[in-house]
Amino acid sequence: MRFPLPLTAKIAAYVIGHKLRGTKKFATVLQLEPLHTCNLTCTGCGRIREYSTSLKDMMSLEDCLGAGNECNAPMVSICGGEPLIYPHIEALVEGLLAQKRIVYICTNAMFMRKKMREWLASQIAGRSEFVDQKIDELMKAGLLSEKDAAEIRKGPKDASKPAIAPSKWMYWNVHLDGVERIHDLIVEREGVFKECILAIKMAKILGYQVATNTTIYKETDMQEVEQMFDYLSDLGVDGHTISPGYEYDAAKKDMIKRLNLRPEDFFLTRSMTIRKFRKVEEWMNRYTFFGTPVYFEFLAGKRDLTCSAWAIPTRNIRGWKGPCYLMTDGHYSSYAELLEKTEWDRYGVVNGVARDGRCENCMVHCGYEPTASLGLQAQHGDTWKTIKFNFGPKPKPTGRGSETIVFNGISSGNGHITGKSAQANGTAARAS
Ligand code: SF4
Numbered sequence: 001m002r003f004p005l006p007l008t009a010k011i012a013a014y015v016i017g018h019k020l021r022g023t024k025k026f027a028t029v030l031q032l033e034p035l036h037t038c039n040l041t042c043t044g045c046g047r048i049r050e051y052s053t054s055l056k057d058m059m060s061l062e063d064c065l066g067a068g069n070e071c072n073a074p075m076v077s078i079c080g081g082e083p084l085i086y087p088h089i090e091a092l093v094e095g096l097l098a099q100k101r102i103v104y105i106c107t108n109a110m111f112m113r114k115k116m117r118e119w120l121a122s123q124i125a126g127r128s129e130f131v132d133q134k135i136d137e138l139m140k141a142g143l144l145s146e147k148d149a150a151e152i153r154k155g156p157k158d159a160s161k162p163a164i165a166p167s168k169w170m171y172w173n174v175h176l177d178g179v180e181r182i183h184d185l186i187v188e189r190e191g192v193f194k195e196c197i198l199a200i201k202m203a204k205i206l207g208y209q210v211a212t213n214t215t216i217y218k219e220t221d222m223q224e225v226e227q228m229f230d231y232l233s234d235l236g237v238d239g240h241t242i243s244p245g246y247e248y249d250a251a252k253k254d255m256i257k258r259l260n261l262r263p264e265d266f267f268l269t270r271s272m273t274i275r276k277f278r279k280v281e282e283w284m285n286r287y288t289f290f291g292t293p294v295y296f297e298f299l300a301g302k303r304d305l306t307c308s309a310w311a312i313p314t315r316n317i318r319g320w321k322g323p324c325y326l327m328t329d330g331h332y333s334s335y336a337e338l339l340e341k342t343e344w345d346r347y348g349v350v351n352g353v354a355r356d357g358r359c360e361n362c363m364v365h366c367g368y369e370p371t372a373s374l375g376l377q378a379q380h381g382d383t384w385k386t387i388k389f390n391f392g393p394k395p396k397p398t399g400r401g402s403e404t405i406v407f408n409g410i411s412s413g414n415g416h417i418t419g420k421s422a423q424a425n426g427t428a429a430r431a432s
């Protein structure tokens, strides 16, 4: 099966329950932003710009867990900001898993290895042999230093604090916008791609599930993205999401002001998205993409969909953000209020006409995937197509992954912030 059966069954049961009860609008994924602080300043990230005056604020653990219960989405994507900076991240993951939700930690991976070392340390008292064996494996793979190993063997600093353990209900969701040269350019820091790969390798050795999320921009070379998926599938990554980047307000303003770049040179229009995603249907059969064939047909320009942003709500320090993850016309005190007060008919693109000018170039996952997955504009054959996709065999590693290709040159210094163009240096930089 493409996805683990318990996860697929849980989501299917939830959706069918709502359909049987006739619920018109309900949440499938909660985008939970406990804080907006981040250790990076990626080009195109609206979050750290839109909430720049409240970067030090954070949601309480109670509010975070309350948001899960309130909208009751079966999946929670903990994002931000960088969620691993949130001081209660371990308790939050533990609490959401206790609520029986599927949890994704959307991270830039810079602190992932630290969190996994902390988990190993928490295991030393009960499973010292297992920990020793894993330390050995990790050291051989160049993923752990002698100093780190010694720290792990000392055990946890605070034994009462939970750690983020491998679970079939939890995924690390690593932000990767391409191979080394382009990723480091976009995240505006050299070495980030390398750290992502080290963290993914460590996670797979320790038995975690790992997904990746990729945003495609105008400068993204799709052949490189394909090479990245080959490489990631050979590393044993469990799934990928892929979405087009488009010029929403917060990111656009920053680009003009801080980087002196023209948004139209960076973000995709609708027609560019369709051109970039023309191979996506081929890819969805070759790689383990999270999504539905119907959404991929939409991205490839083969059918039209309207926006259902209400199904993937965002909760952050200011409340429930509407209408969607990207655009902000208000923050509401509850999910029910967001549903009630947002004029949903004012948004999206219908029959090629944008109801709101800001939606014109948007084809993003968080707006359109629910329309596909909930069958809101179903055509003949869609149900069977989706069942076949979800219950079909998981794509096998392609065997075409190559470190020489993905480590294709550092280059970017601080990426776009330097104003320099990335140049491949032609030298393979090994991850370990
Ligand atoms: S890592 Fe995520 S939150 Fe941080 S700047 Fe980049 S896109 Fe924004």
Ligand code: SF4
Residues within 6 Å of the ligand: 307, 308, 309, 323, 324, 325, 326, 327, 347, 348, 349, 358, 359, 362, 363, 364, 366, 367, 368
């Ligand atoms: S189309 Fe939907 S998801 Fe996209 S910007 Fe508009 S409201 Fe948001």
